[in-house]
Amino acid sequence: MLYIGCHLSSVKGFEHMGKEAVRIGANTFQFFTRNPRGGGAKAIDPEDAKRFLTLAAENGFGKLVAHAPYTLNPCSATEKVRDFAFFAMEDDMKRMEYIPGNYYNFHPGSHVGQGTEQGIALIIELLNRIIKPEQQTTILLETMAGKGSEIGGRFEELKAIIDGVHHQDKIGVCLDTCHVSDAGYDIINDLDGVLAQFDSIIGLQKLCALHINDSLNPVGARKDRHAKIGEGHLGTETIVKVINHPKLKGLPCILETPNELDGYAKEIEMLRSAYK
C-alpha cells in the first residue's frame, strides 16, 4: 500500500486537513504543530480531532507526521532557546495524544559551534526529559543535509542520539531524500548501498517515515533546497525507485516540494501511477 501525502497547513484544524488530503488523493499528510517560525500554538479542539479520526479511518489513512517548528533547537548554546525546545515539545506531546499513534518529526538541531558531541548530549538530555513510557506518539529524528552546524547529516549521529535515549521504542527516524543526498549519500546511483548503510548503522526497523523531495543541488552540496519531483538532481527515476523499494514499502511518504495544493495533487497522482 502506498501511503502518500504532502505538507498541509494546520491553521484550520485536523478535519480540514483530512478533507484537503482526500481531495488531492492523499492518504497521509504532514502538518506543523505550531507556528513554524515563531512557536505559538492554537488550542486543540477535541471534537475536531475526533471528527478527523473518523474521516481517517473511513479513508484508510496511514500514520501522520507532525513536524516541530524550525525554531526548536535542543542543542542551542542559549539556555532560553533550549528551554523553548523543551516547553514546545512537551506541549506538542500532550497535543499529539488527541490523535494517538502518529509520528512527531523534528530537526535534531544545530550545535552552533559547541561541537557535535556536546550537541548530541543536549539532544539526548531533552529527549529523556520529554519521552514518557505511556505516550502513544513516536518521535522521529529527521535526517539532515548537514548544513552549517546541523546534527543529523550522518547516520552515526542519529544512532548516537538513539543510543542515549532511555525509551528507545518511542524513537525513530524520518529519511528526507533531499537531505540525505545533500549530506553526501548517493541515492541516485546506489540506493541499495545507502539503505544497507542505514541498516548497519541505525537499523532499518527504526526507519518510520520518508520525506519525498527532489533537490536543487547535487549530492554532497549540504544546501537543503527542495525541488519539485523531476525538477532537481535526484529526478523522477530516483524518487520512483525510493517509493517502490521493497525495504521502504508501507512507510508514509510526505512531499515537501515547493507546491500549492494542485501541484501536490499532480505529484501524488504521478507517484501513485508509478507505484508497482
Ligand code: FE
Ligand atoms: Fe523537516
Ligand code: FE
Ligand atoms: Fe524534510
Ligand code: ZN
Ligand atoms: Zn529540507
